[in-house]
Amino acid sequence: MILNQFEFSNQLANFFNDWKRLEQQQQDVVQEQLSFEENLGRFLKDWRKVFINDRQLARFFDQYQSDEVQAPILAAQQQGLAVNVWQTAGLKNDEVRHSKVLKWFLDCRGDHGQGNAILLHLLKELPLLKKYQPKRYFTTEECCPLGNQESRVDIEIDADEFLLFIEIKINATEGKDQLQRYIDIAQAKAKKRDWLVVYLTRDGKLPEKYKFYQEQKRLIGLSWKKLAEIFYEHVNENDDVNSRSVWLVKQFADHIKNFN
Structure with a gap:
């Protein structure tokens, strides 16, 4: 039967x-x-x-x-529909490699062809910056914003309207007063612009000692799972199902969604 x-x-x-x-x-x-x-x-x-x-x-x-x-x-x-290039490439839990990929997706000049679209989806989740829609900006990886070699920011997004730092952690924890240094640097470099530091970790939680900056919306905790949801939102809003770039965005979201 x-x-x-x-x-x-x-x-x-x-x-x-x-x-x-x-x-x-x-x-x-x-x-x-x-x-x-x-x-x-x-x-x-x-x-x-x-x-x-x-x-x-x-x-x-x-x-x-x-x-x-x-x-x-x-x-x-x-047809290659079962492969995930990011897993095959051996990104694993390497923070430096994930930083490079994320920087590439957020860069409006990236050859992925998505322009500023992915950054705009991210900004919608950041209360202080969600009002902005920058078309051209500079995205830098592993930079020293004020020349201090001891304070390397994983990703810096420098726009006319704001300054955004993204610090990436997967298995590691915060270095000694690391976020405080980034807060001080962002505030100094931004001058009259809005500024924000995003702390991207497995659970998206911030150390208790930074509660003041969290309340001021100057420091935001973001989980990899939430970042994956942001990427999926971009995929769902894109009508071109044959776009290789959108396919790569979805695969990256599939790869990082379990970092929790």
């Missing part, structure tokens, strides 16, 4: 829901600080409650391997 797709979908959904419930139960066990033996016994006892129709599951995988199912998957792979 051929497996009913709707019935199998429900069955598979129930399976993973039960799995998730068991995982949560195991977290509760850990919180209760049970011994390993008690923890294992609890898991094995609850695992028996999960219903698995092995015949339907086997039938699903048999159908998955069929030529009818594999043909469109293979066609998509041949």
Whole structure:
């Protein structure tokens, strides 16, 4: 008998829901600080409650391997739709490499051809700067804004209306008074312009000692997941589905969205 797709979908959904419930139960066990033996016994006892129709599951995988199912998957792979160039390029968790890619996307002069569009999406998430729509500006990576070699800013965006610093962290933490130095430098260089420092990290949280600047909207914490959402917004608003540049934007968002 051929497996009913709707019935199998429900069955598979129930399976993973039960799995998730068991995982949560195991977290509760850990919180209760049970011994390993008690923890294992609890898991094995609850695992028996999960219903698995092995015949339907086997039938699903048999159908998955069929030529009818594999043909469109293979066609998509041949067109390069399954590849992520950023993962293949070995960016991994390297902050310097991610800084180079992000700088390229934000640069209005970049050969990606998106102009200032991606920066404008970012600015909409920054309360102090969302009113601006700069068409031409300078984007610099690993720069020393005031010549201080000890204070290298990962990305600087210098526009007529504002000055924006972006400090990137993936696995590392803030250096000694690092954000304070960037705040002081931004304030000095911006002069009468608006200025802002963005701290891009896994969770988007700021150290408590910078609460004053956070309240003043001069220092903003941004997570990689939120940055991915900003990139997806640009992709969704672009009508050219065949644009290689938009394809690269989406792939970068796919790559960074799990940095949390």
